[in-house]
Amino acid sequence: MKRMLPAALVAASLGAAGAAGAATISERTTYFAVRGSTLEQLDRELNRKGPSAGTAGDRHPGATQVSFGGRITYAPSGRACRVGRTDFTLKLVKILPRWTPTRSASAATAIIWRTLAEDIYRHEEDHAKIARGYVRKMESAVRNLGPRPDCRSMEAAVNATTARYLKEHERAQLDFDKVEGREVNRRLKRLLQRNIEKALASERATQ
Structure with a gap:
């Protein structure tokens, strides 16, 4: 459910030493509309409109685009040179499906869709979380490099x-996808049961 954009190489330049700042992280979410009143129709819409991934052009229910970048300055001093200022950047774009239930859609279809949508959102947010962790690790490692x-x-260096x-x-993103793929049926079954129980409880409360 995820595909990354190619990571941008960090740009470098010579310059006076400056204070190192925390990585700048920008995030946004875009949606693609899916239409239909049955699970079969919604599945076809996801396969037709979902974001493509890889050279094969496979479609996925959701995606998170990740782009690393930034600038580093180097500070020469005598017979040594060290890292000056680090300005790392991370851009995240989550692509998620959005469905507005039709009058002809059954309650069961709505519950199943809600279950799938929640899992897609959580999956892509976990991808974003991995990227956030790595941009911070990478910046910290660069800032702690000794002079050359x-x-x-x-x-x-x-x-x-x-x-x-990078x-x-x-590798961490790919490993995450492998684990998610192995556990998808058990995970969705558990989430579906929870949503069914919530729907029943809500129905009883209105009676």
Whole structure:
């Protein structure tokens, strides 16, 4: 249910030392409309309109686009060079389905859709959470790098560090998807049961 955009390489420049700031994280959510009154129709809509992922163009019920970027300055001092200012950025775009129930849609269809929508939202938010954690880890690792003999060596150390964390981030996202895939049936069954109980309780309260 998730696909990442290619991570942007961190831009680097020489400059005076400055205070290191926390990573700037921007987030937004976009929606695509699905229409229908039966589960079969909704499933077709998801397969037709869901965000595509990978070169195969497979469609997914939801997605989280992740883009890392930023700028680092290097501060030469005597016979050494160290990291000056770090300005890491993370852009997150969650793409989720939105369905407005029709009059002909059954109560059972509405409950099942609510269950699926809740799981899609939670899944994509967990992807975003992983990315937030890694941009902070990456920035902290870069800020804690010791000085190097010259700024070219310092930049090489920064590039190696960011590349390592970007690779770890990608692996963490893929591992998360594998676990989610194995547990999807049990998870949805549990969530569906909870939503059915809530619907029954609400119905009894209005009687």
